[in-house]
Amino acid sequence: MTKVTIVEEIMSANDRLAEQNRALLDAHGVFAINVMASPGAGKTSLILRTITAVAPHLTLGVIEGDTAPVTIDADKVLAAGMPAVQINTGGSCHLDAAMLAKALPQLPLADLDLLVVENVGNLVCPAGFKLGAHANIVVASVPEGDDKPYKYPGIYRGIDALILNKTDLLPYVDFNIPYFRQGIELLNSEAAFFPLSCKTGEGFAAWIEWLLAKVGVMRDA
């Protein structure tokens, strides 16, 4: 009983901070997305290709969540000419709203239209912690296998878009797209679905169109 109470208090504190993050983002007209995935599904590749695609239309900043003090991903974003802040979680398996609250003031929020938050690579823990983002995205990938929605259901509930990356590997991997989608439908029939390849660019335009519409909707509101 004590354990439950502690967890509830932590979650409640996190939710309050997430609301504050959202308010700060809204005050600056920044649309934020929280990008979650298994390690190696292609979050950083997605972000880098998204930067290139949206750069003519809007200004973008990136927050990189890492469990270790390496700046591999943040360096790639900086090299692409976009402001990036790294959050080192110190071994923790997910970002939380407090970490984001510390990182946000380090970005030029007044100049940004879109903020991309790359969560720690993990299909379990990030699902439990709201950050205050306007949209939650999961990047799945073909070589991970088509059974992941059945095995890791928590992460797919409540997300706004599901990207299936590495479709260029479909010829070399056993992956049943209808079985995968059926698993998602059972958990979340609302999420937009974008099969694509960050390597070849196939399918990427639909994702960018969706993203730009989302950002536009908020900016016009």
Next chain:
Amino acid sequence: MTKVTIVEEIMSANDRLAEQNRALLDAHGVFAINVMASPGAGKTSLILRTITAVAPHLTLGVIEGDTAPVTIDADKVLAAGMPAVQINTGGSCHLDAAMLAKALPQLPLADLDLLVVENVGNLVCPAGFKLGAHANIVVASVPEGDDKPYKYPGIYRGIDALILNKTDLLPYVDFNIPYFRQGIELLNSEAAFFPLSCKTGEGFAAWIEWLLAKVGVMRDA
């Protein structure tokens, strides 16, 4: 300070239970391996192919850790003719020694030579919780990318063997094996390294030879 104390107490309790698990396994002459990996790296494929390879030499049981009450992996093991027990972690991101302690009596330990424990697919959390296994194994996979040791260092420290699965995809993916191995060497220069493909069987014999030697060493001790 309070938080640190609580975490230390949890870890200490886990370590004590892990020692009890080890003693129970030793009492029955069972060699146990804890198989950890990112979701979709191929833990279940490795286990199924390992069952086929070792079945002529020894008797094997499997414990499947899952975050959800699905029995996809356990069913595959049962279909392969081996005793399997599923641990549903109820959403938790890793197995711990207490979960294993509950599962062990459900297996015919007296009949087993080898116990394979498939941990929850996660490159962060399982590293922190000893189970009592005799060997800890990480299954990496080619499409995950060669930078994972740099980004998720915790899981590679202290492991006994590292498997690099899905080498059949090397022609289609940018994966620098020397860069990957260099990252591992910095963390753990002792781990045995087995590049292999569970799909084609390439490289599998070396892993089986290592595993049989490990089991043999303990049984003769």
